[in-house]
Amino acid sequence: MDQRTYNQYCATARTLDLVGERWTLLLVRELLTGPKRFGDLRKSLRGLGTGLLAARMKHLEREGLAHKVTLPPPARTPAYALTEAGRELGPAVLALARWGTKWAMGGRREGEAFHPGWAVLAMEAFFDPDAAAGVRAVYEFRVGDEVFHVRVADGAVDADHGPAHQPDAVVETTEDVFADLADGRSSLADRIASGDATASGDRGALRLLGTLFRRPRPASRHRQDA
Structure with a gap:
């Protein structure tokens, strides 16, 4: 999958080149609270197909924002975790949550998932x-x-x-x-x-x-x- 770019020498644009695609920041949101298995991510993000999820995780790995880990006992199963660079997106995600609560939320819409x-x-x-x-x-x-x-x-x-x-x-x-x-x-x-x-x-x-x-x-x- 070709990576799209804004082709701008700007820190904001470069960041959006990395995390601006649909679902990408939500995957970062999921991983900010700890490692998740592929199935955990798929369960939390209904509407994200298996193929696109795999592609997005490969993108995060390739760009150094996430990496594969093995969960500790008793699970001992493969999972994904954020790298240092990925974890440093945390304040930006929290800021988006605060902004969205004030300016974007409103009431819960019919059919909206909630976890x-x-x-x-x-x-x-x-x-x-x-x-x-x-x-x-x-x-x-x-x-x-x-x-x-x-x-x-x-x-x-x-x-x-x-x-x-x-x-x-x-x-x-x-x-x-x-x-x-x-x-x-x-x-x-x-x-x-x-x-x-x-x-x-x-x-x-x-x-x-x-x-x-x-x-x-x-x-x-x-x-x-x-």
């Missing part, structure tokens, strides 16, 4: 380090079949897939309810009160949870500036 695991990066994108100053807590989220956790340590955040080791608080709910929470249509406290979600663990940590992440307020792209 609770995508919230792993959203937690990092919306994290408020000032609100987390002096806070040390580990939160585990169990959403449908997916489990991920967030570790907050004095103004820093680390979000990852899988269960936490000795979490301070655990939140459990369904995928649909979590989608509403992610969209800002309801609060965790309201969903707990209605029985649509459960929370256990340290009450102080649970009270702080709602203050640690600041979701950008949606705005219209078509509003005329005064």
Whole structure:
């Protein structure tokens, strides 16, 4: 597959030469939270055919943004992971998430896929380090079949897939309810009160949870500036 280029001596254009093709940045998004098997990527990105997925991964490998690894025991299966260059795309992907939440999201459209695991990066994108100053807590989220956790340590955040080791608080709910929470249509406290979600663990940590992440307020792209 020939690689298209903007043919411009510009850092932005050169970067888009590498990651501007359809699906490429979403593959980077998936790998930012850790190595993934080919099947994991195909499952997360419905609509991306097997052939195109293989081509995109070959492109990322060829350009030094991803490489093949073997998952540790007990899996011991081949997977893909980001290189140092690929991982340094993380802040750009998080910035796009923040921009999109404010200017592009709106409500969930009919037929749109949603994976609770995508919230792993959203937690990092919306994290408020000032609100987390002096806070040390580990939160585990169990959403449908997916489990991920967030570790907050004095103004820093680390979000990852899988269960936490000795979490301070655990939140459990369904995928649909979590989608509403992610969209800002309801609060965790309201969903707990209605029985649509459960929370256990340290009450102080649970009270702080709602203050640690600041979701950008949606705005219209078509509003005329005064």
